Amino acid sequence: MKVLVIGGGAREHALCRSLSLDSDVNALYCAPGNAGIAEVAELRPVDQLDGEAVARLATELRADLVVVGPEAPLVAGVADAVRAVGIPVFGPSGEAAQLEGSKAFAKDVMAAAGVPTARSYVCTTPEEVDEALDAFGAPYVVKDDGLAAGKGVVVTDDRAAARAHALGCDRVVIEEFLDGPEVSLFAITDGVTVLPLQPAQDFKRALDGDAGPNTGGMGAYSPLPWADPKLVDEVMASVLQPTVDELRHRGTPFSGLLYAGLAITSRGVRVIEFNARFGDPETQVVLARLRTPLASVLLGSANGTLDTLPPLSWREDAAVTVVIASHNYPETPRTGDPITGLAEVAELDAPYAYVLHAGTRTEGDAVVSAGGRVLSVTATGSDLAEARDRAYKAVARIGLDGSQYRTDIAAKAAEQR
Numbered sequence: 318m319k320v321l322v323i324g325g326g327a328r329e330h331a332l333c334r335s336l337s338l339d340s341d342v343n344a345l346y347c348a349p350g351n352a353g354i355a356e357v358a359e360l361r362p363v364d365q366l367d368g369e370a371v372a373r374l375a376t377e378l379r380a381d382l383v384v385v386g387p388e389a390p391l392v393a394g395v396a397d398a399v400r401a402v403g404i405p406v407f408g409p410s411g412e413a414a415q416l417e418g419s420k421a422f423a424k425d426v427m428a429a430a431g432v433p434t435a436r437s438y439v440c441t442t443p444e445e446v447d448e449a450l451d452a453f454g455a456p457y458v459v460k461d462d463g464l465a466a467g468k469g470v471v472v473t474d475d476r477a478a479a480r481a482h483a484l485g486c487d488r489v490v491i492e493e494f495l496d497g498p499e500v501s502l503f504a505i506t507d508g509v510t511v512l513p514l515q516p517a518q519d520f521k522r523a524l525d526g527d528a529g530p531n532t533g534g535m536g537a538y539s540p541l542p543w544a545d546p547k548l549v550d551e552v553m554a555s556v557l558q559p560t561v562d563e564l565r566h567r568g569t570p571f572s573g574l575l576y577a578g579l580a581i582t583s584r585g586v587r588v589i590e591f592n593a594r595f596g597d598p599e600t601q602v603v604l605a606r607l608r609t610p611l612a613s614v615l616l617g618s619a620n621g622t623l624d625t626l627p628p629l630s631w632r633e634d635a636a637v638t639v640v641i642a643s644h645n646y647p648e649t650p651r652t653g654d655p656i657t658g659l660a661e662v663a664e665l666d667a668p669y670a671y672v673l674h675a676g677t678r679t680e681g682d683a684v685v686s687a688g689g690r691v692l693s694v695t696a697t698g699s700d701l702a703e704a705r706d707r708a709y710k711a712v713a714r715i716g717l718d719g720s721q722y723r724t725d726i727a728a729k730a731a732e733q734r
């Protein structure tokens with residue numbers, strides 16, 4: 318099978334790594350990719366948001382499957398353009414991707430499907446904003462309605478800051494604060510059949526101890542030793558299947574990856590957000606644990622044949638990933654700094670620890686930073702403590718001037734064993 322992956326972050330590196338290890342895959346391309354992905358796939362330049370260009374590239378490469386990684390091309394309808402030329406695509410239509418592209422649309426789908434989520438108001442005027450803030454009280458949760466790369470959400474006790482963020486958005490969702498640990502649960506679906514993956518936990522805040530601003534995600538681990546073993550079944554029944562069914566009944570069937578961001582509150586599981594694609598960095602740890610070859614599963618979603626596949630198989634191993642981010646991330650990050658230590662990790666830590674590239678590019682012989690999140694250092698082990706040790710040992714070998722990473726990824730969960 319010839320596979321073309323669209324995107325160029327650590328999630329796409331993780332997808333390409335798994336696909337490159339799948340004996341069903343005999344040609345692997347990534348567009349535009351990054352310096353690390355170039356080691357496992359052939360890179361092609363493309364404007365990811367240009368559906369016609371992506372469809373042309375897929376046709377030219379005679380791709381049997383196109384996998385669209387990030388949300389922006391999905392919301393822009395890139396999967397529709399590829400489907401229109403008759404090539405199977407992993408990823409939802411632009412319309413179905415509104416589940417991630419519009420928080421208001423997601424809330425409407427959840428209400429119709431009876432999916433538990435935070436109570437919320439959609440506001441467009443200062444008066445509506447004030448009313449909603451006062452209705453819920455502190456802590457305030459204010460979300461830009463549109464795509465914002467994980468940075469459009471402000472959670473604060475400061476009413477003035479909450480109001481200022483709300484007034485800076487065209488349309489804003491203000492909602493009830495949900496307490497309790499967060500879980501990311503992904504499911505692969507063809508619009509009818511839903512296959513849940515293993516849950517993971519993401520670390521959204523920039524600094525240790527969950528301090529600092531929200532980011533795209535600074536690290537992740539899986540499995541979750543503290544979670545109820547029935548969690549996946551419960552979320553399948555109360556969230557994932559009803560959402561997929563609701564979207565199908567509306568005439569906007571959702572195929573691809575449905576990402577449920579959940580809060581485990583004292584009153585039960587609540588959906589914080591949906592995404593329409595694999596999460597980054599959770600994908601790095603979930604795929605590290607998946608034993609089933611990936612291509613057949615992604616193709617089953619694209620072709621509507623998931624019901625014919627055997628159940629997914631998982632390794633006993635635990636996995637941890639630590640994100641190394643640029644100086645000043647999540648504000649305007651500094652780029653162009655040389656990265657050292659990559660060869661040492663490959664030589665000394667493989668196969669248990671490896672570096673997945675996010676924002677990197679080559680400059681002559683050097684690999685330099687090219688984005689906010691630069692690397693996602695991933696490791697497996699017999700338990701979280703071992704995976705964590707291996708990940709941080711590898712992180713310590715990497716040099717990137719001014720870079721930052723959290724030192725507490727999976728720390729609490731590893732102590733619990």
Ligand code: AMP
Pocket residue numbers: 435458460467468470472492493494495496499521531578589590
């Ligand atoms: P989102 O982009 O909706 O995932 O929000 C980003 C982060 O903000 C989430 O991962 C949570 O940590 C936090 N957050 C979002 N909504 C809520 C909520 N209703 N209650 C508490 N925290 C929230």
Ligand code: GLY
Pocket residue numbers: 467519533534592595596597598599
């Ligand atoms: N890790 C959060 C996300 O992918 O949206």
